């Protein structure tokens with residue numbers, strides 16, 4: 001079966017509407033929009049979802065966690081909403097003579113706040129809203145769903161993932177209309193519940209449909225019922241759609257731009273684009289990386305690199321680019337990176353079987369990614385320039401996948417008596433399913449208190465190790481392991497998000513920074529290493545102390561040039577393409593690479609879940 005992609009909405013339409021399905025199978029791309037009957041007030045669904053997302057983001061953000069946790073009434077939540085957005089919105093709607101919509105929308109938001117307070121009350125030992133929500137508006141990108149002998153990649157965006165008091169995790173879909181569509185709503189929920197455990201194996205999801213019409217009602221569906229809906233209604237439709245030959249659509253037949261880049265044509269296009277701004281360049285080389293095409297430009301005499309770089313945004317138009325390209329000086333030329341529309345993932349397994357395998361020379365060497373020219377970019381915790389790492393990237397940039405590939409690359413090559421990891425996973429989903437791994441130094445920490453306890457324990461462990469090393473006359477842990485003493489393994493502490501720790505309060509920040517500084521200062525000889533990741537690389541989180549103590553910087557796509565500057569001391573990472581595309585700095589200038597990817601089942605196998613753990617090395 002050929003490679004196919006589909007959105008969860010398209011699949012829902014295909015299941016509930018046979019005509020839609022027939023048109024899709026015939027090669028059309030029917031719309032997935034549905035229109036309200038004429039004369040009914042607009043539901044403002046997008047706005048509702050946006051408000052709900054913004055409110056939940058505020059409730060769960062480290063910077064507002066304490067203030068938000070103090071609000072325990074519906075009116076308290078509404079006051080916050082009113083002050084931040086609702087008043088301005090209703091004023092505007094009334095001014096536009098849309099008073100009825102304003103009233104319905106306000107009633108919906110009140111119902112949403114009432115629901116939030118009910119959720120708070122059902123949460124045992126509620127400390128803050130992170131005890132209720134795991135994620136809001138979570139993107140599920142290209143989830144591979146087996147169909148026949150092949151795979152269909154399905155994309156979805158789920159409204160919320162919450163912690164359920166009895167059933168652990170709950171996927172939630174907000175709805176602003178009901179009636180004939182409830183079957184579609186259930187199908188969509190069943191699709192989400194099917195995708196989520198593929199995305200994060202080891203997690204089971206029950207589902208809830210929440211209707212705000214504006215009065216609230218909900219439909220709770222058990223995991224088994226969702227599985228039945230998927231097996232009975234969705235799976236047969238997937239088979240019908242993908243296990244029979246379809247005529248190629250004109251869109252599918254057209255080769256996407258740069259898919260198999262015609263180097264000459266691309267070079268001419270770039271030269272012409274710069275010429276349009278009176279800037280002369282020649283293309284002296286074209287290199288194809290997994291995610292991008294890199295052009296080496298020689299500027300005409302008198303043309304400055306900064307003049308070319310300043311045109312990044314303008315180039316979006318002649319070169320049809322979604323984001324401004326990265327343009328920077330290289331050795332003897334100027335680099336211009338353009339995206340490939342069908343980027344290739346770099347699988348850790350393939351990379352290890354190729355040149356990466358030979359490049360990882362020490363027990364604690366690990367890959368940063370594959371360079372633009374196909375060369376492995378590696379670092380080593382034993383090296384003072386890369387012994388502790390800061391990993392930054394906005395949501396969806398590929399941080400969690402990068403961390404997983406890094407962890408797997410260490411564990412796949414060593415037995416648990418050589419390498420151990422401590423995983424701090426406040427998002428709960430990144431390292432889901434690894435409990436029971438023989439490589440875990442401590443159980444996976446998901447709360448602030450457990451994360452701090454791990455850091456404190458690591459400092460105590462470090463001091464104890466210094467005494468052991470001194471007694472045995474060893475300079476560092478690597479030397480001691482090589483001498484056959486396997487009672488003390490290397491220890492890597494991995495924080496999937498450290499912002500909460502630094503924003504929790506002044507005392508917590510002080511303690512966190514001081515523990516990080518102690519491990520950064522003395523950890524390398526004791527074989528204890530830190531990897532701190534954040535999706536918020538601003539000055540409040542990446543403080544001077546944190547940055548100074550973590551020599552290796554890995555920066556995935558960030559929201560803006562200021563964030564890039566904070567991590568790497570120069571802009572550029574805001575122009576990355578996402579999904580593992582990264583810039584790293586280990587003291588030799590910035591290097592661009594594509595992070596490696598490990599599918600979740602292989603990751604679990606690497607950490608020793610599923611029968612392959614231990615005995616390596």
Ligand SMILES: Nc1ncnc2c1ncn2[C@@H]1O[C@H](COP(=O)(O)OP(=O)(O)OP(=O)(O)O)[C@@H](O)[C@H]1O
Nearest residue numbers: 141345395396397398399400401579580595596597
């Ligand atoms: N190296 C990669 N190769 C291919 N695809 C990738 C890679 N890294 C990430 N992706 C894709 O991007 C999606 C988001 O990645 P990931 O979950 O790691 O983001 P994140 O930065 O951790 O986001 P968040 O901070 O919201 O958790 C993945 O589900 C995957 O589809």
